[in-house]
Amino acid sequence: MHYATRAGAGRALAKSLSHLRGSDPMVLGLPRGGVPVAYEVAQALRAPLDVILVRKLGVPWQPELAMGAIGEGEAEVLNDDVIHRGGVTRQALESVRTKERQELARRADALRGGRARTPLTGRTVVLVDDGMATGATAAVACQVARAAGAARIVVAIPVASPEAVSRLRVTADEVVCPFTPVNLGGVGGAYVDFHQLDDREVTELLARTGESQA
Template sequence: MHYTSRADAGRRLAGELKHLRGTDPVVLGLPRGGVPVAFEIAAALSAPLDVVLVRKLGVPWQPELAMGAIGEGDARVINDDVVRLIRISKDALAQVEAEERRELERRTLLLRGNRKRIPLKGRTAVIVDDGMATGATVAVACQSVRALGAAKVVVAVPVAAPEAVWRTRVTADEVICPYTPADLGGVGNAYDDFHQLTDGEVTDLLAIG
């Protein structure tokens, strides 16, 4: 299976989500890449579109190595194995978390602007990304929307590594992914057009949706 673009992936994925009509869903894209996919799903389900934001907690001297992640609604996951391995102090971890919490708030304001977060209490939250390599980011997003009151959490992605789907099923009520190649390599391999989206592209879609 191959997608020409994120929009194409969203339209095709929407066909797998017809059963969610009538469940009062809110479609939540993970910025940036998940938003164009989520936009098409929200349109197909006649559902409101919003974002759910997550920030990685990178090791100070090796930022690409995640020692955890945070999300909206005070969602927080710490990778205890990494923390033990690098022997980072509680104070240093708290400092990184405080910095990323500020960045999370900044990104939220940038992408949502003056629009209020769509209430999730008692509703079905459909978390959408353009793909999952590990599932770590989506796992924190699941925690986040549950903290915000979602009654049911559905994860919908066009492509994912089989291991990521397995891990995500621990935190989500339902995972929908039509394409799970054993040799994924990278999410971008499933797309012809996988360009780096700008914040402007994301905010434009949110304004329409």
């Protein structure tokens, strides 16, 4: 284990992001697990916090394994190696894609409550998740942020596989990750407490950020 909680991981991660304080950054957490990490980063950088909505496309019989990911605005990244190795058919991929598009729309409504997406034009955007195994989800988040006009994209994660970090360096302007074990396995293995968050925990953190900056 490397981190006790996501909040602790966020505080540790923030120490590696102090160089961004003068850049007026916008912190975006990937729901749900990335938001507690992003909250601590936003507090340390005294930056606004919002969510960036993407959904992993999990292999049907092994949902934790990402064969790709989708994001708002029809953004999509596919991990062809996983699809081919797993023998995932086009029909199976489309079924998962449809289901996750529906969940993406539901989460947008639940977490934003009808509020429009935060404008990112010209901003330095810090994309935060609780960890990366393949990097597919964060790659889509970069795509969504870039399409929304972000001037610079920094991907910040407490733990990731070396392969995921290499993948993101092609997509993001900067990748910050203090812990890159060679044999990561699952992201949850890097945490003592890696419980499944619900929407209420996420919306409370977003509201708390808004109150502290009011």
